[in-house]
Structure formats: structure tokens, C-alpha cells
Amino acid sequence: MGLRSGELSLREPVYQIFTDHLMIVLALVLIPAIFLPLFFTFSQFMLDFFKAVRSAILIMFILEYLLKLYVADSRRAYATNPWHVIDLLIVILAAMNFIPQAPLGGIGRSSPLLRLLRVTRIFAVAGRTVKRAIPVRPVEKVTPLFSRMKINILTDGRVIKGAAKEDIARYIAAPGHTWIDLQEVSEPDIDFVSDTLKIPKVILVSKVLKESYPKIDFFKDFTTLFIQDSKLQSEGVDIKDIRILRNNMLILWAGNYIVTISSDKSELFDLISYGLAIKDDDFIVRILYSIFSRKISDYEDIVRLMEQKITALEELPVSRMHPFLESSFYFKKEIQKTHSNLLHFKQVLGTIKTRKILPGLKDEYHSLFGILHDESVYLSETSDNIRDNLISLIDLRINTVSVGLSRVMRILAVITSLGLIPAIISGLLGENLIDSPYPVRLPEVFLLVLLIMSLTAYAFYRRGWLR
Numbered sequence: 334m335g336l337r338s339g340e341l342s343l344r345e346p347v348y349q350i351f352t353d354h355l356m357i358v359l360a361l362v363l364i365p366a367i368f369l370p371l372f373f374t375f376s377q378f379m380l381d382f383f384k385a386v387r388s389a390i391l392i393m394f395i396l397e398y399l400l401k402l403y404v405a406d407s408r409r410a411y412a413t414n415p416w417h418v419i420d421l422l423i424v425i426l427a428a429m430n431f432i433p434q435a436p437l438g439g440i441g442r443s444s445p446l447l448r449l450l451r452v453t454r455i456f457a458v459a460g461r462t463v464k465r466a467i468p469v470r471p472v473e474k475v476t477p478l479f480s481r482m483k484i485n486i487l488t489d490g491r492v493i494k495g496a497a498k499e500d501i502a503r504y505i506a507a508p509g510h511t512w513i514d515l516q517e518v519s520e521p522d523i524d525f526v527s528d529t530l531k532i533p534k535v536i537l538v539s540k541v542l543k544e545s546y547p548k549i550d551f552f553k554d555f556t557t558l559f560i561q562d563s564k565l566q567s568e569g570v571d572i573k574d575i576r577i578l579r580n581n582m583l584i585l586w587a588g589n590y591i592v593t594i595s596s597d598k599s600e601l602f603d604l605i606s607y608g609l610a611i612k613d614d615d616f617i618v619r620i621l622y623s624i625f626s627r628k629i630s631d632y633e634d635i636v637r638l639m640e641q642k643i644t645a646l647e648e649l650p651v652s653r654m655h656p657f658l659e660s661s662f663y664f665k666k667e668i669q670k671t672h673s674n675l676l677h678f679k680q681v682l683g684t685i686k687t688r689k690i691l692p693g694l695k696d697e698y699h700s701l702f703g704i705l706h707d708e709s710v711y712l713s714e715t716s717d718n719i720r721d722n723l724i725s726l727i728d729l730r731i732n733t734v735s736v737g738l739s740r741v742m743r744i745l746a747v748i749t750s751l752g753l754i755p756a757i758i759s760g761l762l763g764e765n766l767i768d769s770p771y772p773v774r775l776p777e778v779f780l781l782v783l784l785i786m787s788l789t790a791y792a793f794y795r796r797g798w799l800r
Contacts, residue, residue: 344404351397363390482522483598487512487606501529504590510616511590514602518594530592532557532585540583541596547677549684555587556690558681560624561674562599565634572642572660575667577635584624591617593624601627618691618698625682625705632678632712635671639664639719647726661727668723672716679713682706743798751789755782 366386369375375383398421405411412421486493488504488511504511518526518541527534531554539545540559550557562580569575581596593601605623642664649657686706688694694702758778793799 343400347400347404351393351401356394356397359390359393363387366390480521480525481517481519483516485514485516485602485606487514487602492606498525498529505530509589512602512606512616512620513590513592514599514606515592515594516597516599516602518596526594530585531555537583537594541581541594543581545581547674547681549681549690551690555585558584558621558690560584560628560678560681562595562601562628563635563671563674564600564631565638568638572646572664575638575642575664577667577671579670584621586617586621589616591620615695615698618694621685621691622698622701622705625685625702628678629705629708629712632671632675632709636675636712636715636719639668639671639716643719643722643726646723657730658727661723661730665720665723665727668716668720672713672720675709675713675716679706679709682709747790747793747798750793751786754785754789758782 363386366383370380370383398417402408402411402417411417482498484496484498484501486496486500486504488507489509493500501513504513515522515526518537520542523534523537523542526532527537536550536557540557545559547560548558550559560582562578562582564578564580565576566578567574567576578597580599582599582601583594585592585594593599601624604627605620646657646661646664682702682705684690685694686699686702688699691698758781790799
């Protein structure tokens with residue numbers, strides 16, 4: 334049974350207050366608070382102090398157990414957990430000290446049974462502390478053992494969604510032009526895709542499953558082109574709320590067919606395939622142009638948002654240094670990824686523009702790819718400028734704060750120097766001038782100290798330390 338709304342809202346505060354680190358510290362404090370009075374003699378005040386410490390810590394353990402039991406998803410599972418059984422033992426032993434009517438509540442301090450219970454409570458707390466201190470290993474991400482691959486096919490003006498695996502080889506062998514789109518390709522699909530498309534498995538693993546950068550590879554029977562299918566998912570209110578989806582996409586073409594292989598879901602097939610009028614002689618070129626055109630549009634959205642965010646960062650007051658640094662370093666990471674992808678994306682378009690991978694590229698498409706290349710150059714340079722502006726802004730903020738701290742340190746140095754003057758003179762003359770060998774009176778000493786301090790302050794002012 335799920336948590337009620339009140340319990341759900343209480344869970345987060347409970348776990349934020351009663352953290353494992355806090356309970357470990359309390360347990361470590363409790364151990365000497367119990368042991369020391371057993372082996373050493375203390376005054377009544379110290380005994381009362383140890384008792385107050387023990388009571389306060391044990392109350393914290395009781396509250397932690399009861400509140401976490403109350404907000405647990407399954408109270409039965411929480412209570413039967415072996416470590417939580419130890420928690421319950423601590424709670425019960427602690428409650429015996431607070432309930433006078435309990436079977437052990439009236440036993441005196443010197444009772445061997447009560448001493449044994451206290452020692453037992455120490456080992457219970459210590460064992461629970463060890464469990465809390467053991468770092469929990471992160472759960473490794475398990476690759477799904479089943480295939481989630483989605484297959485879409487465009488052939489002869491028809492769109493086939495959710496095609497079967499057997500259809501891939503059949504449509505590739507068909508005389509007409511075909512676009513096969515494979516989405517959510519994971520490790521269980523690699524062998525099948527490799528055998529069907531006659532592409533080495535190592536290429537699929539390195540390009541689809543692992544991180545890479547836009548690149549063109551030439552093979553004997555086919556050509557592969559890898560790009561990052563980057564798309565702005567959410568602009569967010571703050572910089573940390575920006576969500577950019579990055580999907581590995583491998584494009585392969587040979588003869589009369591083209592294949593797009595994505596590691597995740599992609600909207601490109603749906604956006605391009607419907608209503609696309611393609612002649613057989615420009616089938617592959619048209620699809621490649623449509624894909625790159627969409628990616629240029631997506632990169633424009635990302636770069637435009639980054640320009641807006643860098644402007645917002647520039648307007649933040651210097652006093653808000655902590656949120657600025659946190660946001661700017663996160664922003665720098667996103668800019669670096671985008672700039673790196675755009676840099677290689679630009680090179681890929683430049684290669685296509687030279688007609689090296691598409692020898693029969695018509696002048697019409699050559700001009701269109703040239704326009705895309707120019708836009709990618711502009712976006713790459715813009716992202717580079719944004720990155721440089723952010724780095725300069727970070728340096729400016731850090732230097733501004735450093736200058737402010739230097740000014741504070743100079744003022745503290747001035748105050749310390751001025752304070753040394755009366756300290757040295759009073760140390761030499763002594764606090765009492767009566768019967769002293771110096772023929773000087775107290776007002777005269779005060780006037781002398783004030784004069785020296787004024788001259789010293791003026792010297793610091795002339796050096797600019799007080800400005």
C-alpha cells in the first residue's frame with residue numbers, strides 16, 4: 334500500500350534531518366558517555382551532564398526509528414530488516430531508562446544487569462554505526478536482455494511503421510529505393526543488425542552504443558556517417574534546468590538504400606518521411622539533406638538559448654557569486670559538448686560539399702549543402718564565442734571577488750598595524766605610570782599614541798590601502 338499524502342510530504346524532511354552521518358556522530362558520542370562513568374569517578378555535575386547527553390542521544394535514536402517507520406513504504410519490511418531490528422533493540426533499551434515502572438527502570442546505577450544492558454546497547458549502536466558507514470555500491474546499469482528496436486521503412490512513397498525484422502533484408506534486396514530507420518538499438522540487436530546490413534560489429538558498437546563525434550567513414554561497399562541527434566527538450570527557468578537530448582545516429586547508404594540507426598528514439602523519420610516527394614535519382618541525397626537541415630535547425634535553437642543564458646549570467650550581481658559559479662560551470666559543460674559536436678558537424682558538411690562522398694551530387698543540392706555548411710560554420714563560431722565569453726565572465730567574477738577580499742585583507746592589516754602601536758608603547762611603559770622612571774604623564778602618552786597612529790594611518794592612506 335502506498336504512502337498517504339501526509340506521510341509522503343513528511344518523508345523528505347525526516348531523511349534530511351536524521352541523516353546517516355548525524356546518527357553516526359551521535360552513536361560515537363554516546364559510547365564514551367556510557368563507558369566513562371563506568372570506569373572513572375566523576376563529580377555529580379559531570380554525572381548529570383553525561384546523563385543528559387545519553388538521554389538526548391537516545392531520544393534522537395527513538396525519534397529516528399519511529400519517524401522512519403511511519404514514513405516507510407512498507408512498515409512490515411522496514412521493521413523486519415535485520416539492521417532495523419537492532420534499531421528497535423536500541424529503542425527498547427533506551428525506553429527502559431525513561432520509564433520508571435519498566436521492569437529494569439528502577440535498577441540502580443551500580444546494578445550489574447543495567448551495566449550489561451548499557452554495554453549491549455553500545456555494541457548495538459556500534460554495529461548499526463558500522464552498517465551506516467559502509468558505502469553503498471551504486472547499482473550498475475544493466476543492459477536489457479531483450480530487444481526494444483523499432484523498425485520504420487519508407488519505400489515507393491509508402492511509410493511502414495513497426496515493420497518486422499525480416500522485412501529489412503527483403504526491402505534492401507528490392508529494386509526500388511528504400512529508407513530503413515532503426516530506433517532504440519541496443520546491445521541485443523547488434524548481432525542482427527551487423528549480419529543483416531553486412532557492417533562490422535565493432536563499428537556499430539563504437540558509433541551507436543558509445544560516445545563519438547560526427548565523422549564520415551568510407552568502406553568498400555558502403556559509406557557510414559555518424560552524427561549527434563541533438564535536440565533542445567526544455568529551456569527551463571534556470572540554467573541547470575536546460576535539457577538537451579543527445580542521441581547517437583549512424584547513417585549508412587549503399588546502392589539504392591539508406592539506413593539510419595539510432596540508440597534512442599528519434600523524430601527525424603516522422604518529420605521527414607511524410608509528404609516527402611523524392612525522385613529515384615536523388616533519393617539518398619534528399620534524405621541526407623533533410624536530416625542535416627533538421628539538425629541545423631535544432632542546433633540553432635540550442636545556440637540561441639545559450640546566447641540568452643549567457644546574457645542573463647552577465648546581468649547577475651556580483652554578490653550572487655555562489656549561484657553564478659554553480660550555474661556557469663554546468664553551463665560551460667553544455668556549451669563545450671555543443672561546440673565540439675558543431676565543430677565536427679561542420680567538417681562533415683564541408684566533406685559533403687566537396688562531392689567526395691556523393692560524386693553525382695547535382696548543382697542544386699551542392700548549393701543547398703553549401704548553405705548548410707555556411708550555417709554550421711556560423712553556429713560553430715557563435716558557440717565558440719559563447720564559450721569564450723563565459724570563460725571571461727567567470728574570470729571576471731573570480732577576479733572581482735579576489736579584489737574585494739584583497740581590500741578586506743588590506744584593511745585588516747591596517748587595523749592590526751595601528752593596534753600594534755598602543756600595544757607596544759603600553760607594554761614598554763606599563764599600565765601604571767606612578768613611580769615609573771619615565772618623566773611622562775598618562776595624557777601625554779595618550780596624545781603620543783594618537784599622533785603616531787594618525788601618522789601611520791595617513792601613510793597607509795597615501796599608499797591607497799584605505800581607498
